[in-house]
Structures are given as C-alpha cells and as structure tokens.
Amino acid sequence: MPSLADEHRARAIALLDELRAGIDTVAAGDEAVRFQMRRYIAKRLEFDERGTPTQRRKLKDEKVKYQKGLCALCAQRLPDRGAELHRLKAIDGYTPANTMLLCRACHERAQASDVSGIPLEAPAVQP
Secondary structure (H helix, E strand, O other), X not given: OOOOOHHHHHHHHHHHHHHHHHHHHHHXXXXXXXXXXXXXXXXXXXXXXXXXXXXXXXXXXXXXXXXXXXXXXXXXXXXXXXXXEEEOOHHHOOXXXXXXXXXXXXXXXXXXXXXXXXXXXXXXXXX
C-alpha cells in the first residue's frame, strides 16, 4: 500500500495535534477521561475502516452460506470458529464483492504473499 505523500502526512500530523489538544482540553487533567476518550476515538476510526464487529459477523455468516462452508482457496471445510474474512483490496473495505472467507492457514498465506495465488476479484456469484 502506498504511503502518504509528505503534504498529506503533514496534514495528518496537524490533525492529530489538534485532536490531542482537544482531548486534553475536554479531559481537563483527568487521566481516566483522557484514556477513555482516546480509546473511544480510536475504536470509532477503526470502525470507519473495518465496520463494526456485528457488520463483519453478518458478512461472515453470508460468506459461509455462499461458500457452502468451504475455504475459498483450499476448499477445505471451514472451522466452526476462527474462519477469517480476507479483503481482496483493503481500500475497498469489507463488502460481499471484496471479501472471501478463508481458513486461518490460507489467510496467513494470502497475507504473506500479498496477492500471489489469490484471485484478483471475488467469485462471480455473490450472496
């Protein structure tokens, strides 16, 4: 994934500085409030990128049905717990068209190889 250009990195740093100052102002010296606000904001930013756990669980359930309980790469039966959603293009998020459900071993291989051996697009039929 390409990194931010210097101009955008500088803007991101400025935004972080503003956010930190805002958190400090609201926390008014209370370390517990500062800690909880940082956690809350970090989680919400993560949800912006990945969706909520409930949204990902629903997508996993759809993928299990669509893939007939099989790993999209090795075609072995997916475990009852621990199957992992793999995004074909991370920037496109967790959508039915951009994900496949993999067993842990295949997901580790897919992440390690970047795109080697991974279809460049999701299966043609979607749930």
